[in-house]
Amino acid sequence: MEIPFNLPYLTGKETTYMAEALASGKHAGNYSFNSRVKDLMERKYNLKGVFLTPSCTAALEMGALLANIQPGDEVIMPSFTFSSTANAVVIFGAKPIFCEVRASDMNIDPGKIEGLITPKTKMIIPIDYAGVPCDIDEIMQIAEKYNLTVMQDCAQSYGSLYKKEISGKKAHLACYSFHDTKNYSCGEGGAIAVNKAEYRERASFIMEKGTDRNRVVKGLQNKYSWIEKGSSYLLSDILAGMLLAQLEGEDEIKAKRKSIYNYYFHHLKDFVDRGCVKIQETDTFKISNYHCFWLIFNSNKQREFFIQEMENKGIAAYTSYIPLHSSKMGLKFGYNKEDLPVTEDLASRLVRLPLYPDLTLKEVEFVIQSIKEIFKKKFKLSNL
Numbered sequence: 001m002e003i004p005f006n007l008p009y010l011t012g013k014e015t016t017y018m019a020e021a022l023a024s025g026k027h028a029g030n031y032s033f034n035s036r037v038k039d040l041m042e043r044k045y046n047l048k049g050v051f052l053t054p055s056c057t058a059a060l061e062m063g064a065l066l067a068n069i070q071p072g073d074e075v076i077m078p079s080f081t082f083s084s085t086a087n088a089v090v091i092f093g094a095k096p097i098f099c100e101v102r103a104s105d106m107n108i109d110p111g112k113i114e115g116l117i118t119p120k121t122k123m124i125i126p127i128d129y130a131g132v133p134c135d136i137d138e139i140m141q142i143a144e145k146y147n148l149t150v151m152q153d154c155a156q157s158y159g160s161l162y163k164k165e166i167s168g169k170k171a172h173l174a175c176y177s178f179h180d181t182k183n184y185s186c187g188e189g190g191a192i193a194v195n196k197a198e199y200r201e202r203a204s205f206i207m208e209k210g211t212d213r214n215r216v217v218k219g220l221q222n223k224y225s226w227i228e229k230g231s232s233y234l235l236s237d238i239l240a241g242m243l244l245a246q247l248e249g250e251d252e253i254k255a256k257r258k259s260i261y262n263y264y265f266h267h268l269k270d271f272v273d274r275g276c277v278k279i280q281e282t283d284t285f286k287i288s289n290y291h292c293f294w295l296i297f298n299s300n301k302q303r304e305f306f307i308q309e310m311e312n313k314g315i316a317a318y319t320s321y322i323p324l325h326s327s328k329m330g331l332k333f334g335y336n337k338e339d340l341p342v343t344e345d346l347a348s349r350l351v352r353l354p355l356y357p358d359l360t361l362k363e364v365e366f367v368i369q370s371i372k373e374i375f376k377k378k379f380k381l382s383n384l
């Protein structure tokens with residue numbers, strides 16, 4: 001049996017909506033499917049000030065522009081994240097200040113943020129690893145104390161809940177991804193929720209190449225011109241059509257992922273109790289969108305052994321991020337591997353299991369059966 005790590009999922013309505021968008025003759029950004037997606041987000045999650053973007057990377061850049069990130073600024077973020085989190089501010093000349101993560105959920109350790117704040121600190125960018133929300137209440141408290149902007153990288157967590165609200169709702173800015181590898185996909189796509197109302201009009205200028213075209217669309221004036229720094233941060237309405245189909249299928253997609261996640265959880269608990277591996281812990285006030293299921297082995301060697309054995313059985317189990325501080329770019333910023341020992345260590349022991357809606361029960365059983373065999377071999381465990 002061959003089990004890939006991820007497979008995109010279609011709800012069935014994508015083709016209809018995309019064809020409708022094509023037939024409308026309006027293919028650029030901010031037409032009817034853009035509006036329908038934004039309406040859905042507002043109805044379902046009370047998300048306001050949403051702008052659909054070509055990617056989460058673009059949304060993060062837009063957020064950095066909105067927050068006026070300048071050369072010399074410092075921005076605190078976990079080192080255990082994707083390059084886009086750092087690039088968003090690095091392209092504007094800021095320095096990423098890397099913070100450690102916690103082993104329980106691999107999210108930024110809020111207790112370690114304050115020690116990194118200097119007079120140059122402008123922003124904090126926490127991420128929601130594996131779809132599990134970060135501790136945004138604690139992070140917002142720190143941000144208020146030092147007057148910092150918080151932009152939450154929710155690339156993996158669209159539809160996850162923090163204290164009954166969608167993750168990202170409490171930050172000043174929240175960026176979501178609708179990339180092929182995420183739970184809800186339009187191939188390449190993203191969104192920024194500008195929760196801070198004072199930022200919204202400028203956001204509409206920035207995304208339209210720095211023009212006030214939005215005011216013309218609204219009938220407030222009849223000509224538009226260049227009034228701001230900006231770029232093209234629009235999602236084509238054809239892709240917004242695909243995204244609408246995906247988001248209308250959110251509950252069904254989430255339920256499918258949840259049942260696979262719970263199957264893994266249930267069957268691996270025994271190994272966790274025996275101390276062979278750790279898995280993520282989620283606070284009761286957080287509900288994941290089940291983006292990813294990960295394990296942490298006791299050593300890097302065990303993890304490498306596990307990945308190889310899984311591969312031998314035809315199952316793709318993947319490592320995760322190479323910490324940014326010890327990557328080529330991180331070293332250029334003057335970091336050393338030893339600067340973030342917790343992150344370095346955890347990242348070297350973590351592995352992710354296949355998880356996607358079309359994974360069948362038979363396949364999930366095969367994954368678990370394979371894991372049990374590998375563990376028996378490696379840990380010489382009996383009575384499994």
Ligand SMILES: *Cc1c(COP(=O)(O)O)cnc(C)c1O
Nearest residue numbers: 055056057082084127155177179
């Ligand atoms: C996937 C991901 C991104 C990038 O998303 P795109 O939509 O591909 O630009 C950014 N940050 C994190 C944490 C991600 O997982």
